[in-house]
Amino acid sequence: MxxxxxxxxxxxxxxxxxxxxxxxxxxxxxxxxxxxxxxxxxxxxxxxxxxxxxxxxxxxxxxxxxxxxxxxxxxxxxxxxxxxxxxxxxxxxxxxxxxxxxxxxxxxxxxxxxxxxxxxxxxxxxxxxxxxxxxxxxxxxxxxxxxxxxxxxxxxxxxxxxxxxxxxxGKDRQRYRDALVAFFTPHKADLDADSQTRLDKNPLRILDSKDEKTQAIAKEAPSLLDYLxxxxxxxxxxxxxxxxxxxxxxxxxxxxxxxxxxxxxxxxxxxxxxxxxxxxxxxxxxxxxxxxxxxxxxxxxxxxxxxxxxxxxxxxxLATNPTTPMDVYVVSRGEAAEGDALKMAQALRKAGLAVEMDLSGSAFGKQFKRADRSGAALCLILGDSEAAQKTVQLKWLNTGEQTELGQDALLDSIDELRQNIQAAR
Known part of the structure; x- marks a missing residue:
């Protein structure tokens, strides 16, 4: 098809x-x-x-x-x-x-x-x-x-x-229009086809012609400023x-x-x-x-x-390229962990952070590569162990530093998290 x-x-x-x-x-x-x-x-x-x-x-x-x-x-x-x-x-x-x-x-x-x-x-x-x-x-x-x-x-x-x-x-333009018609009429046969049509309908537009021969003629046309x-x-x-x-x-x-x-x-x-x-x-x-x-x-x-x-x-x-990078990239693997990841991502978004959640379900290694490409400052990691203990791994992508924190504790300290993300930019 x-x-x-x-x-x-x-x-x-x-x-x-x-x-x-x-x-x-x-x-x-x-x-x-x-x-x-x-x-x-x-x-x-x-x-x-x-x-x-x-x-x-x-x-x-x-x-x-x-x-x-x-x-x-x-x-x-x-x-x-x-x-x-x-x-x-x-x-x-x-x-x-x-x-x-x-x-x-x-x-x-x-x-x-x-x-x-x-x-x-x-x-x-x-x-x-x-x-x-x-x-x-x-x-x-x-x-x-x-x-x-x-x-x-x-x-x-x-x-x-x-x-x-x-x-x-309007009166100035009419006087100038009459002057242009008087100037261009003897040259009509040498004008491009569009300019010949404009001579009767809108002679001022002849001055905008891109045709080289018409441009050469128009250089000698009267100036509009003389008719103000x-x-x-x-x-x-x-x-x-x-x-x-x-x-x-x-x-x-x-x-x-x-x-x-x-x-x-x-x-x-x-x-x-x-x-x-x-x-x-x-x-x-x-x-x-x-x-x-x-x-x-x-x-x-x-x-x-x-x-x-x-x-x-x-x-x-000029190589102007503003970007809007993510604050947080969330990776997870395992049914319970993926459910926790969804809740955490939405809570952080409601708190004003820009969050991308990996939905691939692929191995952690592949998810980490996507996290690195995302431009996010912080990667949150949830697996079976974190889901069981209600914790989350925090990995700062610029340094590779990684720490563990309770999920509730993370959500209770969003202002501090935001400051740390800004510092990591």
């Missing part, structure tokens, strides 16, 4: 990998708690119209990459290709914003895009998403960027750079000053436009030189019109997302 395998573009995150993922998530959770961000958990699928309206029908995400299907009720449903639109829908539907209030939210979970799988990029991928809603103050921009930088540095990343740009407001209004320029100047005051390095990249239509004003990407062609590990920006566009009140907002596949790939390259 043929073995069923995972679909292309998906992968199993195996037990040897999950400690790294858990460490990243717990580090982010603790940092965001200290910054007053609260977790939200929207669903994985939404009405297709949410993403068509929110992301933009002319984007590659909506046009080429969404997993869309009709459910049994005849509704068009889409697995979320990104998190922000669904989060905004949840905010609007549950009336989480109030006049003059600031809402700080975060979420971590999977999203789905039908694109070519490659290192650090899957069709089911995971994002950490952070959003600040309700403030158009440039300090909000600086805050979310500073949190992203702080998180990446806390995780041990050092070779990071940041591209920063302003895509202005005075208000947009003042906002951008203040964001840059705040980042400088915080000691956060950046470079202005007027070609950075990001891939989704809802961005306004600040756009940024943080890259790592260790990721090769897929250098971006965090990206985001302002989206002051999205909340109203999806039926809510006029509400400014800014946020970012970190791709966890890329981030964990980078951390592996």
């Amino acid at each position: 043929t073995m069923i395998q995972a679909l292309r573009g998906t992968r199993d995150i195996l037990p040897d990998e999950t400690p790294l993922w858990q460490w990243v998530e717990s580090t982010a959770r603790n940092l965001l708690f200290r910054a007053a961000y609260r977790e939200i958990r929207p669903p994985l699928f939404e009405q297709t119209s949410l993403f068509e309206r929110g992301i933009g029908e002319a984007t590659d995400v909506v046009g080429k990459e969404m997993y869309t299907f009709e459910d049994r009720g005849g509704r068009s449903v889409t697995l979320r290709p990104e998190i922000t639109a669904g989060l905004v829908r949840a905010v609007n539907e549950n009336k989480l914003t109030a006049q003059g209030s600031v809402l700080r939210l975060w979420h971590v979970g999977p999203a789905f895009r039908y694109e070519r799988p490659q290192a650090g990029r899957q069709r089911q991928f995971h994002q950490l998403d952070v959003e600040l809603l309700g403030s158009n103050d440039p300090r909000a921009d600086a805050e979310v960027i500073a949190i992203a930088t702080n998180l990446l540095q806390t995780l041990g990343l050092t070779s990071l750079t940041m591209d920063l740009n302003s895509v202005g407001n 209004s005075d208000d947009s320029q003042r906002h951008f100047d203040k964001v840059q000053q705040y980042l400088t005051d915080l000691g956060i390095g950046y470079q202005v990249n007027p070609r950075l436009v990001r891939g989704l239509d809802y961005y306004t004003h600040t756009a940024f990407e943080i890259q790592s030189a260790d990721l090769g062609a897929q250098a971006t590990v965090c990206g985001g920006g302002r989206y002051d019109g999205l909340i109203a566009q999806l039926g809510g009140p006029e509400t400014p907002a800014i946020g970012w997302a970190i791709g966890l596949e890329r981030l964990t790939l980078l951390l592996k390259q």
Whole structure:
């Protein structure tokens, strides 16, 4: 019978990998708690119209990459290709914003895009998403960027750079769009096929083309920064000053436009030189019109997302390998001893210790080898003799020192046992 395998573009995150993922998530959770961000958990699928309206029908995400299907009720449903639109829908539907209030939210979970799988990029991928809603103050921009930088540095990343740009407001973008159409139209025949289509629908996306010939033409295109209004320029100047005051390095990249239509004003990407062609590990920006566009009140907002596949790939390259070793490994042989081992293991777990119990029933020698490989500090040994006398052998795996203790006495001295385990690490 043929073995069923995972679909292309998906992968199993195996037990040897999950400690790294858990460490990243717990580090982010603790940092965001200290910054007053609260977790939200929207669903994985939404009405297709949410993403068509929110992301933009002319984007590659909506046009080429969404997993869309009709459910049994005849509704068009889409697995979320990104998190922000669904989060905004949840905010609007549950009336989480109030006049003059600031809402700080975060979420971590999977999203789905039908694109070519490659290192650090899957069709089911995971994002950490952070959003600040309700403030158009440039300090909000600086805050979310500073949190992203702080998180990446806390995780041990050092070779990071940041591209920063302003895509202005809606009127700025329209003027720039007209300028791009006027510039690229005489070169249309020399553009790649996707860029020719984008010229009519979304000319800003031509600046993101990976086609070498199109890139060469785009280098001579007008700069978005020349089309900013005075208000947009003042906002951008203040964001840059705040980042400088915080000691956060950046470079202005007027070609950075990001891939989704809802961005306004600040756009940024943080890259790592260790990721090769897929250098971006965090990206985001302002989206002051999205909340109203999806039926809510006029509400400014800014946020970012970190791709966890890329981030964990980078951390592996840097030999970051957090482990969660067992405290105690329990070996036993003989019916009575095995029953005592089960009771003792569960009692130690209830007391807060991490305990693995050998279930093989094999010879003690084989069980001891597994105990050594487990990474536990202490091995508890129970055989027929210990079961008869209600004792247990304690073997410290780092030194090989072994002592005997009554089972009840061991359970009555768990605080001391915990201290000894910590000392043995």
